[in-house]
Amino acid sequence: GEKGVKLLGIWYSPFGHRARIALEEKGVDYEYIEEDLSSKSELLLKSNPIQKKVPVLLHNGKPICESLIIVQYIDEVWPGKKPILPSDPYDRAQALFWSDYVDKKIYESGMKLLRAVGEGQEEAKEFTENLKNLEAELGERKFFGGEVFGFVDIAMVPFTNWFYSCEAICGLKVDEAVPKLAAWANRCRERESVAKTLPDPKKVLESVVDFRKKMGIQ
Numbered sequence: 001g002e003k004g005v006k007l008l009g010i011w012y013s014p015f016g017h018r019a020r021i022a023l024e025e026k027g028v029d030y031e032y033i034e035e036d037l038s039s040k041s042e043l044l045l046k047s048n049p050i051q052k053k054v055p056v057l058l059h060n061g062k063p064i065c066e067s068l069i070i071v072q073y074i075d076e077v078w079p080g081k082k083p084i085l086p087s088d089p090y091d092r093a094q095a096l097f098w099s100d101y102v103d104k105k106i107y108e109s110g111m112k113l114l115r116a117v118g119e120g121q122e123e124a125k126e127f128t129e130n131l132k133n134l135e136a137e138l139g140e141r142k143f144f145g146g147e148v149f150g151f152v153d154i155a156m157v158p159f160t161n162w163f164y165s166c167e168a169i170c171g172l173k174v175d176e177a178v179p180k181l182a183a184w185a186n187r188c189r190e191r192e193s194v195a196k197t198l199p200d201p202k203k204v205l206e207s208v209v210d211f212r213k214k215m216g217i218q
């Protein structure tokens with residue numbers, strides 16, 4: 001296996017899951033290091049002094065920060081099998097557009113929903129609309145990469161772990177709202193790289209409930 005590959009992460013972070021799924025897809029041996037964000041390690045502060053966030057990939061002692069940049073780096077350093085980003089410039093641009101969409105629209109509206117006070121109907125509506133745009137982009141394809149489980153698939157699949165919490169907290173039935181996207185999520189979750197990386201959605205719900213309690217959200 002590859003010497004000197006470490007990933008700093010935190011168990012619940014969809015951003016860290018992206019990097020782990022990419023490493024697993026490429027068959028790269030790596031050491032996973034769980035971070036404690038309540039008292040950040042020297043290694044994290046030294047490796048990512050600007051953002052002080054996880055994930056951080058350490059490759060031969062050199063840090064790479066930001067999850068989508070880490071995935072792109074992994075794709076370039078271990079090109080071998082299973083390309084993650086398309087080689088065609090136009091397809092690449094579309095992949096970067098939709099992964100950015102996940103980062104901005106899906107993540108932010110999803111977080112607003114998980115933090116919603118009361119029924120969260122407005123937040124659920126916005127989150128659902130954003131999911132519908134993704135579903136339209138997927139269309140009838142197997143993956144966002146077409147036949148290939150690629151960059152946008154890796155960018156988005158960790159956030160499907162929030163669907164269970166969305167239903168528990170505000171009754172949003174994602175598989176009814178976006179059935180084709182829900183089917184895509186199930187296809188992805190059958191992959192070993194995803195199955196061994198994503199935590200149990202019930203455990204994620206516990207941490208969301210715990211977070212809401214800490215924030216005094218009813």
Ligand SMILES: N[C@@H](CCC(=O)N[C@@H](CSO)C(=O)NCC(=O)O)C(=O)O
Binds near residue numbers: 015065
């Ligand atoms: N754009 C970045 C986001 C990483 C992030 O928010 N990481 C969080 C943990 S997951 O919610 C984090 O490290 N937070 C620590 C802090 O904000 O102090 C990426 O894609 O890697």
